[in-house]
Amino acid sequence: MMLPTHALIGLALAGPLLVVAPEFTGxxxxxxxxxGVFPDLDLYAGHRRTLHYPSYYPVLAVLALAIAIAAPSVATVGMATFLLGAGVHSVMDVFGGGLELRPWLETSERAVYDHYQGRWLAPKRWIRYDGAPGDLLLSASLAVPLFVALEGAFRTVVIATFGVAVGYATVRRVLPSLADRLVGAVPTPIRRYLPNRYVETA
Structure with a gap:
C-alpha cells in the first residue's frame, strides 16, 4: 500500500482518544x-525488511498499550500509538502486492520480511499494488471521516496526505518507465547503491 494510506491509518488509530481521552488526542x-510512516523509511535500504517487523511491532504495541492504559501520559500514549501505527503498517503490507517495480505483473512473492520466522511473507494482493484504485479507495474511506472529526492543523494534514495519495495513484503506472530511463542514465559504478528492483530493470 502507498505511504499516504499508511499515514491515514496511523491517524485513524488515534481516533478513539477523541472520545475516551481527548487530552491525549494531539x-x-x-x-x-x-x-504509520516510519517503516517506509527503509525504502532505499532493504525495503520492507530493515524497518518492517510484522511480528515484533504488534507485540510491542500491545505491551505499550497496556502501559498507557495503566499509566496514561504523553509519553506512554505516544509510544503506544506510534508502535500501533508501525505494526499495522508492517502487517498490512502483506495484503498488498510484492516488491517488484511493477507489482501488477505479480512476479514477486516477497511482501514483507518476518524477522521472527526468518523468511519473506508472500503478498496476498487484496490490494494489487501500491497506488492501485483499491488503495486510493481505502485512503478516501479513511480521509473523509478524519476530515470530519479533526480540526485545524490536523485537518490540513488529512487534506495534504490525501492529495499526495491522489497524485501518486494518478502517476503510479508510469513511474516504472520513468525509473528505467533515469537508472539507465546513472553511471554503472553508482548503480550498485540503488535498490535491486530498479537496477534489475535498467
Whole structure:
C-alpha cells in the first residue's frame, strides 16, 4: 500500500482518544501518523525488511498499550500509538502486492520480511499494488471521516496526505518507465547503491 494510506491509518488509530481521552488526542495523532510512516523509511535500504517487523511491532504495541492504559501520559500514549501505527503498517503490507517495480505483473512473492520466522511473507494482493484504485479507495474511506472529526492543523494534514495519495495513484503506472530511463542514465559504478528492483530493470 502507498505511504499516504499508511499515514491515514496511523491517524485513524488515534481516533478513539477523541472520545475516551481527548487530552491525549494531539500527541496520539502525531505519533500515529509518524508510526504509520516510519517503516517506509527503509525504502532505499532493504525495503520492507530493515524497518518492517510484522511480528515484533504488534507485540510491542500491545505491551505499550497496556502501559498507557495503566499509566496514561504523553509519553506512554505516544509510544503506544506510534508502535500501533508501525505494526499495522508492517502487517498490512502483506495484503498488498510484492516488491517488484511493477507489482501488477505479480512476479514477486516477497511482501514483507518476518524477522521472527526468518523468511519473506508472500503478498496476498487484496490490494494489487501500491497506488492501485483499491488503495486510493481505502485512503478516501479513511480521509473523509478524519476530515470530519479533526480540526485545524490536523485537518490540513488529512487534506495534504490525501492529495499526495491522489497524485501518486494518478502517476503510479508510469513511474516504472520513468525509473528505467533515469537508472539507465546513472553511471554503472553508482548503480550498485540503488535498490535491486530498479537496477534489475535498467
Amino acid at each position: 500527541v496520539a495523532l502525531v505519533a500515529g501518523f509518524l508510526g
